[in-house]
């Protein structure tokens with residue numbers, strides 16, 4: 001079969017994830033005879049997590065169990081009480097909260113201290129939202145749809161802010177729904193520009209190729225938002241977590257196959273998938 005496989009030159013992890021990976025690698029290298037714990041997945045990418053665990057990173061969701069070691073704060077950030085607990089338990093803190101998330105935390109803390117009701121557009125259980133709520137004594141309200149408006153006190157002065165990876169449409173919809181209902185509402189669009197930029201680039205990439213193989217964690221909201229958007233422009237788009245999920249029946253003669261990934265997919269995984277398809281081609285498997 002004659003096909004061509006092309007890597008999306010703009011793919012690779014976002015700045016926040018790149019920074020966190022570098023920080024953890026540096027910390028592992030420093031090897032100060034303390035164990036390094038992260039309270040959940042450092043990034044929503046199983047293979048990269050496995051690689052870091054092989055290098056020595058330990059995952060422990062319950063921060064109260066981490067004592068006399070190092071707590072590595074992931075890009076999603078955590079609430080203030082988590083940090084206080086970790087310090088009380090004699091841990092060193094290495095903070096890899098993405099600067100964009102730290103900015104949202106600061107905004108929330110500031111408005112909360114001035115008596116504003118905090119409204120976050122996002123997913124209640126997402127670790128970033130959980131962390132943000134920790135900057136307003138867990139009294140913020142998370143909304144993701146029209147139905148959630150009933151949770152809001154419309155007479156209170158309010159701050160409306162976004163989870164960094166929420167879709168622009170969702171945020172805009174909530175702004176439109178609330179702006180005439182709440183008299184004093186400050187609006188901060190804290191959606192990460194990287195995600196918006198990548199969404200646009202991916203739509204163009206999807207249009208320019210016959211098939212798209214998109215690599216990303218299936219539990220990653222950023223992966224899901226990106227895939228849902230661009231796959232509308234290319235019905236032959238496939239989301240995989242690793243190379244073993246490739247189905248060679250997806251390909252046809254003369255296909256131009258584009259391989260790309262989400263904000264938490266390192267470039268080595270994208271290159272690996274390209275290689276698997278090309279090797280199968282040269283071994284006449286497809």
Ligand code: SF4
Pocket residue numbers: 014015016017075098099100101164165192193194195222263
């Ligand atoms: S997607 Fe944006 S906000 Fe999230 S970690 Fe990456 S750079 Fe930071």
